[in-house]
Amino acid sequence: MRRSTMQLRRKLMAGAAAAVIATALTGCGTTEAAVEPANEAPAGQAITVLDYQGQEVTLENGPAKRVVALEWEQAEIFTSLGIDLVGVADVAGYTSWAGNSVPLSGKPADVGTRGEPSVEAIAELEPDLIVGSASSVPDAVRGQLDRVAPILLLGASATGTDDGPLERMKYVVDTFAKTVDRADEGKKLFGDFSDKLDANARRIAKAGAAGTPATFTSIYESGGSIVFRLEGEGSLTQGVLDRLGLQAAYTGKVEEYGLASSDIEGLTEFPDDAWLFYWANADSDDPVATQLKGNGVWDGLPMVQADRVRGVADGVWLYGGPVSLGLFSDEIANVMTAR
Incomplete structure (x- = not known):
């Protein structure tokens, strides 16, 4: 059973640091090191994946059902996997800059801006997974959000790694799909994308x-x-x-x-x-x-x-x-x- 919102608020207030949240970050990616997905776990059992630092993030109760996305890349991918997000950072901004490709499904709550999330708004949604990029969670609120739900920070935009950007995207899609028990959907999502690139390359060559x-x-x-x-x-x-x-x-x-x-x-x-x-x-x-x-x-x-x-x-x-x-x-x- 999930903790009640009132109990969670008390815990958040008790542990809150007297610090001002950092100015909103608008970076478009992260410099994540290349990591390999952990082995898949059976549905309904604990699932463990790796974040951008190679640190384990575990969903003790199995696939996530209530996901909050703090960055638009993550919001797009989870929505593409058929997930109705319960919360998204800057819903209006997403609609303007990403809505023509993957409109948000359901009615996700707005949980602040990218890089400056609202801890209270997220806590009220009682998520079982929070996703974003490396810059999505300021240090001043990381401890508070850790008490709300597991946090998975991972994104495809990177330089200085052995893998190219499209290989990084595939890894991210596979990892996110695993957290919501949508492995087949993840493979199809990236496979369709790869097929489209090949078809368009043939058009250009012709x-x-x-x-x-x-x-x-x-x-x-x-x-x-x-x-x-x-x-x-x-x-x-x-x-x-x-x-x-x-x-x-x-x-x-x-x-x-x-x-x-x-x-x-x-x-x-x-x-x-x-x-x-x-x-x-x-x-x-x-x-x-x-x-x-x-x-x-x-x-x-x-x-x-x-x-x-x-x-x-x-x-x-x-x-x-x-x-x-x-x-x-x-x-x-x-x-x-x-x-």
């Missing part, structure tokens, strides 16, 4: 576009300057572009999550035949139309002059799971085969 340089970026303003957050080696998007048979237009140094920052001048080093795909969002201004059009350097880029810049992935979370990244591959293939 169109004679294989080997074309391409890179994905986010575009935003910082301190009055336009910043391009390029996604290079180790990022999920570049992993997809690689599988599609395209070359990386950006081959420079990357930092965490396979990301690199550049100004407009940095784009002049791209190959003349490169494509640039940027993240579009219907709830935000189009950065190309509102911030870049009319800029002399931007307008002079070969890819701009040749109309090889496209906004993609509106409502598709590109730090997410197989469904979102599969839709991204569809969009790329559609663009590359239309010319």
Whole structure:
């Protein structure tokens, strides 16, 4: 029987540290070390999996029934497995940035922001599993959440590991599927994604576009300057572009999550035949139309002059799971085969 919410609140208040929760983190991934899934346990018995640090997380009562997701990648994957989450961090944000690919099922409660969860809101839901990325739980509240339910922090976005980003995604899907006794669904979810990548790669090759340089970026303003957050080696998007048979237009140094920052001048080093795909969002201004059009350097880029810049992935979370990244591959293939 679950502990009552009132009892749990008392325990949380008694053990709470007098600290302010850290500023919300908006990182899109983690630098998890590559680990191997633990052996599967029979349904109804204790299940043990490994988090991003290789530490065991055990569900003593078997598969989780009430799951709270503190990050959108985890929310997408569990929803794709057929799980109605009881709580999600920033439901409105998920709907805007990921809702077109995998809409949330059921009516999950909002449990705070990504990186700044509400302990009380989570406790009221009486979950039996809390999932997120390495940055989802501030140190100030980790002890409190540990008393609510087992916490599994694990995500696919990583650099500096032996495994590539898509292999990491498969591991994460398999691990999450195990916690809810959906192993077959997990295999199908990633298998369908892999088949889609292969099919889209064949489409691109048939169109004679294989080997074309391409890179994905986010575009935003910082301190009055336009910043391009390029996604290079180790990022999920570049992993997809690689599988599609395209070359990386950006081959420079990357930092965490396979990301690199550049100004407009940095784009002049791209190959003349490169494509640039940027993240579009219907709830935000189009950065190309509102911030870049009319800029002399931007307008002079070969890819701009040749109309090889496209906004993609509106409502598709590109730090997410197989469904979102599969839709991204569809969009790329559609663009590359239309010319």
